[in-house]
Amino acid sequence: MNSIFSFLVPIIVGISLYFYPAPGGMDTQGWHLFAIFVATITGLIFKPLPMGAVALIGMAATVLTGTLKLQPEALSGYGDSIIWLVLYVFFIARGFIKTKLGIRIAYKFVQWFGRSALGMGYSIVATELFIAPFIPSSAARAGGIMFPVVTAISESLDSHPHDSTRRKIGAYLHKIAYNGNLITSAMFLTAMAANPMCQSFAATQGVQITWSNWAVAAAVPGLLSLLLIPLFLYFVFPPSQKRFDHAPAMAQKKLSDMGQMSGQEWLMAGVFLLMLGLWIFGEPYGISAATTALLGLCLLLVTKILSWDDILNEKEAWHTLIWFAILVTMAKYLQIYGVVAWFSTMVSTLVEGRDWMSAFGILVLIYFYSHYFFASNTSHVSAMYAAFLAVAIAAGTPPLVAALGLGFCSSLFSSMTHYGASSSAMFFGAGYIDIGTWWRLGFLISVVNLLVWFGAGGVWWKILGLW
Amino acid sequence: MNSIFSFLVPIIVGISLYFYPAPGGMDTQGWHLFAIFVATITGLIFKPLPMGAVALIGMAATVLTGTLKLQPEALSGYGDSIIWLVLYVFFIARGFIKTKLGIRIAYKFVQWFGRSALGMGYSIVATELFIAPFIPSSAARAGGIMFPVVTAISESLDSHPHDSTRRKIGAYLHKIAYNGNLITSAMFLTAMAANPMCQSFAATQGVQITWSNWAVAAAVPGLLSLLLIPLFLYFVFPPSQKRFDHAPAMAQKKLSDMGQMSGQEWLMAGVFLLMLGLWIFGEPYGISAATTALLGLCLLLVTKILSWDDILNEKEAWHTLIWFAILVTMAKYLQIYGVVAWFSTMVSTLVEGRDWMSAFGILVLIYFYSHYFFASNTSHVSAMYAAFLAVAIAAGTPPLVAALGLGFCSSLFSSMTHYGASSSAMFFGAGYIDIGTWWRLGFLISVVNLLVWFGAGGVWWKILGLW
Numbered sequence: 044m045n046s047i048f049s050f051l052v053p054i055i056v057g058i059s060l061y062f063y064p065a066p067g068g069m070d071t072q073g074w075h076l077f078a079i080f081v082a083t084i085t086g087l088i089f090k091p092l093p094m095g096a097v098a099l100i101g102m103a104a105t106v107l108t109g110t111l112k113l114q115p116e117a118l119s120g121y122g123d124s125i126i127w128l129v130l131y132v133f134f135i136a137r138g139f140i141k142t143k144l145g146i147r148i149a150y151k152f153v154q155w156f157g158r159s160a161l162g163m164g165y166s167i168v169a170t171e172l173f174i175a176p177f178i179p180s181s182a183a184r185a186g187g188i189m190f191p192v193v194t195a196i197s198e199s200l201d202s203h204p205h206d207s208t209r210r211k212i213g214a215y216l217h218k219i220a221y222n223g224n225l226i227t228s229a230m231f232l233t234a235m236a237a238n239p240m241c242q243s244f245a246a247t248q249g250v251q252i253t254w255s256n257w258a259v260a261a262a263v264p265g266l267l268s269l270l271l272i273p274l275f276l277y278f279v280f281p282p283s284q285k286r287f288d289h290a291p292a293m294a295q296k297k298l299s300d301m302g303q304m305s306g307q308e309w310l311m312a313g314v315f316l317l318m319l320g321l322w323i324f325g326e327p328y329g330i331s332a333a334t335t336a337l338l339g340l341c342l343l344l345v346t347k348i349l350s351w352d353d354i355l356n357e358k359e360a361w362h363t364l365i366w367f368a369i370l371v372t373m374a375k376y377l378q379i380y381g382v383v384a385w386f387s388t389m390v391s392t393l394v395e396g397r398d399w400m401s402a403f404g405i406l407v408l409i410y411f412y413s414h415y416f417f418a419s420n421t422s423h424v425s426a427m428y429a430a431f432l433a434v435a436i437a438a439g440t441p442p443l444v445a446a447l448g449l450g451f452c453s454s455l456f457s458s459m460t461h462y463g464a465s466s467s468a469m470f471f472g473a474g475y476i477d478i479g480t481w482w483r484l485g486f487l488i489s490v491v492n493l494l495v496w497f498g499a500g501g502v503w504w505k506i507l508g509l510w
Numbered sequence: 511m512n513s514i515f516s517f518l519v520p521i522i523v524g525i526s527l528y529f530y531p532a533p534g535g536m537d538t539q540g541w542h543l544f545a546i547f548v549a550t551i552t553g554l555i556f557k558p559l560p561m562g563a564v565a566l567i568g569m570a571a572t573v574l575t576g577t578l579k580l581q582p583e584a585l586s587g588y589g590d591s592i593i594w595l596v597l598y599v600f601f602i603a604r605g606f607i608k609t610k611l612g613i614r615i616a617y618k619f620v621q622w623f624g625r626s627a628l629g630m631g632y633s634i635v636a637t638e639l640f641i642a643p644f645i646p647s648s649a650a651r652a653g654g655i656m657f658p659v660v661t662a663i664s665e666s667l668d669s670h671p672h673d674s675t676r677r678k679i680g681a682y683l684h685k686i687a688y689n690g691n692l693i694t695s696a697m698f699l700t701a702m703a704a705n706p707m708c709q710s711f712a713a714t715q716g717v718q719i720t721w722s723n724w725a726v727a728a729a730v731p732g733l734l735s736l737l738l739i740p741l742f743l744y745f746v747f748p749p750s751q752k753r754f755d756h757a758p759a760m761a762q763k764k765l766s767d768m769g770q771m772s773g774q775e776w777l778m779a780g781v782f783l784l785m786l787g788l789w790i791f792g793e794p795y796g797i798s799a800a801t802t803a804l805l806g807l808c809l810l811l812v813t814k815i816l817s818w819d820d821i822l823n824e825k826e827a828w829h830t831l832i833w834f835a836i837l838v839t840m841a842k843y844l845q846i847y848g849v850v851a852w853f854s855t856m857v858s859t860l861v862e863g864r865d866w867m868s869a870f871g872i873l874v875l876i877y878f879y880s881h882y883f884f885a886s887n888t889s890h891v892s893a894m895y896a897a898f899l900a901v902a903i904a905a906g907t908p909p910l911v912a913a914l915g916l917g918f919c920s921s922l923f924s925s926m927t928h929y930g931a932s933s934s935a936m937f938f939g940a941g942y943i944d945i946g947t948w949w950r951l952g953f954l955i956s957v958v959n960l961l962v963w964f965g966a967g968g969v970w971w972k973i974l975g976l977w
Contacts, residue, residue: 092811092818095822096808096811099804099807099808099811100811102804103801103804103805103808107801109796113591113594114590114800118588118590118591118594120589121585122581122582122585122586122588122589123581124581124585127580127585333580333581334570334574337569340566341563341566344559344563344567351560351829354563354828354832355562355825356825358822358823361822362818
């Protein structure tokens with residue numbers, strides 16, 4: 044893309060919005076932040092400079108215009124545990140790679156499922172489905188478990204980031220793993236941190252969400268999504284190599300060449316199992332996913348599986364720290380400055396007087412696609428779920444359909460951007476998929492998911508008697 | 511040092527303190543944090559692992575023991591603008607190096623003053639003295655101006671960090687530049703961010719500190735310190751090469767080889783002058799030192815003087831981010847948990863009933879050396895200055911002597927540790943001086959400074975009629 048042009052577009056977008064009068068009822072400061080946020084996102088897409096630089100300039104703009112104070116506002120994202128969970132998991136993934144445990148697991152995968160690209164795709168989503176009910180942090184599950192394995196599988200099949208081999212298989216598998224994570228997050232109350240928030244918001248409005256009514260309602264559309272998305276990507280974003288007939292034999296050979304697991308690998312496996320245990324059982328004891336990852340990282344440092352230099356060399360982690368924290372901060376202040384509340388009020392006037400189906404349809408679409416303006420599921424749910432649920436119920440939507448439907452959206456809507464969930468920062472950060480492709484595919488997947496969940500899902504909910 | 515031993519010492523120190531009952535009147539949580547803080551510092555000194563790893567383990571200990579919540583407490587340091595000022599300045603210093611503007615200025619320095627190590631030392635403190643009254647952020651002055659120049663001078667004389675050439679001249683000059691910064695910070699009300707805080711705390715106790723009574727009282731001990739410290743270090747920490755008779759001619763030759771300044775150098779100089787202007791004039795308009803550095807960094811990225819990869823490769827900056835933020839956080843919570851207040855109360859009972867001279871002497875020593883437990887001047891001043899001033903005045907110390915004396919300490923006390931001020935993180939981070947040496951010399955310098963400021967200074971204040 045022409046470089047002057049790519050510089051000018053975000054600047055023009057930002058300045059035009061900034062100096063355009065704030066719409067009635069919206070605070071000027073909120074409007075200014077919105078302008079800078081949109082300009083920053085535009086900059087991320089047109090890419091006059093690398094992502095981190097664009098984000099830093101966006102942050103500088105918020106500070107220099109007086110929209111955010113540097114401290115405690117603009118820098119506050121750097122103190123957010125979401126960000127550090129992502130960083131810790133990046134570092135831990137390096138331990139998988141360094142000890143060769145990652146590649147060993149990857150070879151096992153390839154040995155069993157590696158004959159075809161599609162087979163590997165399905166085996167990845169199956170793994171996700173298997174562990175999702177037990178690990179309430181989708182970011183930990185995606186980043187701490189699937190991410191290092193998927194990266195190792197790609198590498199083992201000679202598909203590397205940032206070069207011409209990335210489309211061979213790596214890009215395909217990364218996109219599948221990411222979306223598999225989102226779909227399984229939507230399938231179980233205990234598969235994603237914001238799902239129990241939905242449950243409690245719904246409870247205050249008299250709607251009883253339970254582990255089982257959630258899982259039952261999600262089962263059919265969820266399984267359908269898990270079946271469809273790998274196939275869909277297989278056609279719209281095909282891996283350039285589809286058959287790997289010799290791969291299982293190659294993997295078996297490599298495994299026998301590797302021999303027994305080394306002491307370092309056993310240590311890595313031990314730390315991993317400990318983390319897995321804490322991710323499954325830790326939350327009730329106040330051990331958050333990020334704390335578990337921090338503990339795991341410390342153990343890898345103490346056991347010298349990771350050297351400090353490994354940490355400092357993990358450039359993609361540092362890059363993610365810079366841009367992701369800034370987007371999280373901006374999204375947070377869009378909410379604090381009342382932009383989200385203003386928007387919710389607009390929406391409720393929009394659906395007034397409609398029948399419940401079209402009202403709920405509009406609400407779902409707006410709830411879903413407004414995730415372009417959020418950098419975490421949790422903040423989106425806490426900002427909008429309760430308001431949208433109230434409007435939907437008031438419009439006559441059967442309460443449980445409204446509560447669960449919006450709940451399912453609360454994971455699925457992250458497919459669209461590379462900052463929509465903590466896990467997106469990792470899978471995108473791996474470098475297999477460029478930003479334009481990520482967004483384009485993300486949008487297409489969102490359409491497929493909406494059709495599956497509210498089309499086939501709607502039929503299923505009718506059968507279940509939910510409406 | 512034996513590796514098992516170096517692992518055990520901080521653990522034993524930490525556990526012993528942690529399980530020892532909290533002293534009367536101190537909150538248990540505060541005591542636990544104190545134990546972990548001391549263990550972390552012990553770990554930094556015994557170094558079983560690199561500094562960042564030790565700090566991370568310390569942080570994990572605060573979280574796993576429930577002493578600090580991960581969010582918003584333990585991670586809060588990462589949102590502190592002090593930390594990011596240091597990082598931005600690290601990146602900007604890379605621009606000085608990359609454009610060769612740094613080395614050009616360094617050659618100029620060497621051409622004029624480079625005949626002897628001592629001459630260079632004095633020329634560095636003279637430069638500091640010249641700019642100190644105008645730049646209220648000592649970290650910006652140290653990191654943004656002196657640091658890149660001193661590093662470039664060292665490199666130009668073939669003295670490099672982390673190898674056997676570091677003692678040639680680099681270690682000596684870095685230590686001088688750092689301490690020159692502290693001394694000049696103590697000399698002018700407008701040379702350090704916490705000085706005006708002292709002024710306002712003193713005012714509430716009826717003591718009138720002005721720009722000129724501060725500067726006059728500081729002039730004699732300040733100049734004496736600036737004369738003595740380079741000489742003192744020359745003997746206790748000598749550069750291994752003392753004469754550089756051919757250096758000025760070499761520098762002149764190099765300068766003529768370099769030819770005219772390149773476009774990039776002019777750009778770098780322009781950004782630098784803009785930052786200098788904002789550092790001098792920006793604060794009253796709400797543009798903090800960190801905001802200025804952020805703006806400078808963005809300009810260097812937009813002009814492509816710095817590539818994004820330069821940022822990601824700046825490993826020392828990322829390392830500093832990790833350890834410095836954690837120490838800043840722990841020190842902050844020692845204050846929030848009332849450890850500092852408890853300590854101040856202890857001190858006031860200690861000096862009860864003494865004559866003012868010995869009372870003030872004890873107060874100064876305690877105020878000064880308690881900086882081992884602080885990671886910023888500002889937090890130390892805000893935690894202890896007012897209380898100690900009140901006790902000193904109550905004990906009969908002439909109020910202006912008490913107010914100014916404690917004010918001078920508020921910069922000088924940072925000599926002791928590598929985390930005592932933001933600028934220490936930079937000069938230490940340069941890698942010319944190992945941690946043991948840094949601490950040992952820091953303590954010796956603190957003794958010299960106390961003797962100069964309260965010995966010779968005391969005489970001077972008598973002549974001025976302050977007591």
